[in-house]
Amino acid sequence: MSLEEAKTKFLEIYNKALEKMGDEVKKWNKAYQFEVEGLPEFYIEFKEGEVKLEEGRHENPLATLRMSKEVFEKILNLEMDPMRAFMMGKMKISGNVIETTHLRKIFDVVRKG
Numbered sequence: 001m002s003l004e005e006a007k008t009k010f011l012e013i014y015n016k017a018l019e020k021m022g023d024e025v026k027k028w029n030k031a032y033q034f035e036v037e038g039l040p041e042f043y044i045e046f047k048e049g050e051v052k053l054e055e056g057r058h059e060n061p062l063a064t065l066r067m068s069k070e071v072f073e074k075i076l077n078l079e080m081d082p083m084r085a086f087m088m089g090k091m092k093i094s095g096n097v098i099e100t101t102h103l104r105k106i107f108d109v110v111r112k113g
Contacts, residue, residue, distance in 0.1 A: 001073050001076070002039075006039070006072070010053055016109075016110045020109045021106075030062055030102060031047075031058040032062060032065060032103055033061035033064040033065070033095075034064075034066075038069040040056075042055045042056065043058035043061055044103070061095065062095055062096045063095035064095055066091065066092040071091060075107065081104075083104055
């Protein structure tokens with residue numbers, strides 16, 4: 001999976017979650033840094049009702065998430081719960097771990113349909 005494919009997949013998930021979560025997500029002003037083996041560094045930023053996934057480093061992320069490409073793909077394909085990946089040691093989080101629960105909520109809402 002390339003970064004562009006990941007971006008497309010994440011935006012699909014985000015748009016589905018937005019339908020169910022509505023204004024809650026639109027109020028977020030958060031950024032998360034990602035370090036995925038085999039992909040360039042990138043971040044996901046929620047700001048003023050918009051979301052973007054950009055290559056590079058964010059100047060002030062709440063947390064940095066590190067994982068293998070395999071784990072990242074499973075999370076994006078809704079085959080693995082991000083919390084489970086963290087608890088199993090397949091994902092490392094530095095920074096504000098509690099804030100990552102908001103990011104997880106997007107996947108949970110879509111997975112539960």
